[in-house]
Amino acid sequence: MRILVLGGTQFVGRHVVDTALSRGHDVTLFNRGQTRPDLFPGVEKLRGDRDGDLSALAGRSFDAVVDTSGYVPRVVQATLDALPDVGHYTFVSTMSVYSDESRADGEEGAVAQLPEETEEVRYDTYGALKGLCEDAVRSRFPNAFIPRPGLIVGPWDHTGRFTYWPQRFAAGGRVLAPAPPEAPVQVLDVRDLAIWTIDAAEEELAGTYNAVSPTQTMEQVFETCREVGAVPAEIVWVEPAFLVANEVGPWMELPLWLGDEEDDSFMRAPVTRALGAGLQIRPLAETVRATLDWVQRGEAPTDPPAGLAREKEQALFAAWDLLGSPA
Numbered sequence: 001m002r003i004l005v006l007g008g009t010q011f012v013g014r015h016v017v018d019t020a021l022s023r024g025h026d027v028t029l030f031n032r033g034q035t036r037p038d039l040f041p042g043v044e045k046l047r048g049d050r051d052g053d054l055s056a057l058a059g060r061s062f063d064a065v066v067d068t069s070g071y072v073p074r075v076v077q078a079t080l081d082a083l084p085d086v087g088h089y090t091f092v093s094t095m096s097v098y099s100d101e102s103r104a105d106g107e108e109g110a111v112a113q114l115p116e117e118t119e120e121v122r123y124d125t126y127g128a129l130k131g132l133c134e135d136a137v138r139s140r141f142p143n144a145f146i147p148r149p150g151l152i153v154g155p156w157d158h159t160g161r162f163t164y165w166p167q168r169f170a171a172g173g174r175v176l177a178p179a180p181p182e183a184p185v186q187v188l189d190v191r192d193l194a195i196w197t198i199d200a201a202e203e204e205l206a207g208t209y210n211a212v213s214p215t216q217t218m219e220q221v222f223e224t225c226r227e228v229g230a231v232p233a234e235i236v237w238v239e240p241a242f243l244v245a246n247e248v249g250p251w252m253e254l255p256l257w258l259g260d261e262e263d264d265s266f267m268r269a270p271v272t273r274a275l276g277a278g279l280q281i282r283p284l285a286e287t288v289r290a291t292l293d294w295v296q297r298g299e300a301p302t303d304p305p306a307g308l309a310r311e312k313e314q315a316l317f318a319a320w321d322l323l324g325s326p327a
Contacts, residue, residue, distance in 0.1 A: 012190055
């Protein structure tokens with residue numbers, strides 16, 4: 001198959017390209033050439049800008065397109081208009097498209113609405129903009145494949161939103177963990193998403209699906225990290241109210257923690273339809289091991305956006321111990 005990947009050198013796109021190449025497909029990348037331009041030597045690279053110069057796509061035809069970099073509806077529409085002849089289309093969306101009231105209602109839950117007319121991608125507009133991008137794709141490709149991932153994890157994740165935990169447990173010692181242990185967690189190994197994406201192109205799979213793992217508990221995730229790290233580590237469960245009082249930021253500063261009173265339905269999404277449509281979830285230990293191996297090879301960012309600074313963790317332990325480590 002001739003597959004066009006929009007992006008292809010960052011995280012999800014990189015793994016999609018790896019998977020496609022491993023199956024012998026003819027891959028073309030379209031991007032600005034600013035992120036790892038030398039990656040994938042021998043692969044055709046079209047240079048341009050989705051928000052400007054799309055001329056490199058003129059007159060080209062592809063059996064499948066994988067869009068891993070669409071965030072603004074106008075830009076997605078412009079890309080669609082620039083593609084004259086395309087077979088199957090995949091648009092990688094997000095679980096964030098759901099409104100707060102429908103996040104756990106399944107793939108047919110209500111989609112969030114923009115709080116104001118804007119193209120600025122920020123916390124309160126990201127999901128709604130992605131939902132409008134989905135609409136643009138469906139209007140051109142009614143049989144598009146639209147996976148909606150939650151937290152995507154694994155090697156080459158530049159955010160650190162999951163990487164922090166395998167890395168932290170591998171360092172050993174006391175590890176500050178946000179209570180309660182039974183809090184739900186859903187993640188998706190980026191390699192599983194990439195495999196499913198290429199499967200969908202080969203099989204012309206259509207539809208919109210939640211793309212996450214079945215729910216596990218925070219304790220299960222941390223125990224897996226501790227086992228894979230194979231270093232003595234003590235999990236210290238700290239109450240959310242204490243974290244809030246000490247100005248610990250959820251999600252990014254302390255990854256996987258949603259906050260003191262945040263609705264946890266984001267981590268309880270139904271995945272039955274996706275599993276029935278071919279999504280396969282590898283054991284979490286494989287994801288943790290691959291992530292840790294990537295870190296230990298020195299390929300991960302040394303200062304990712306997410307993660308609790310070790311100095312702050314130690315200060316929090318000092319304050320927590322003074323309270324007598326209440327249950």
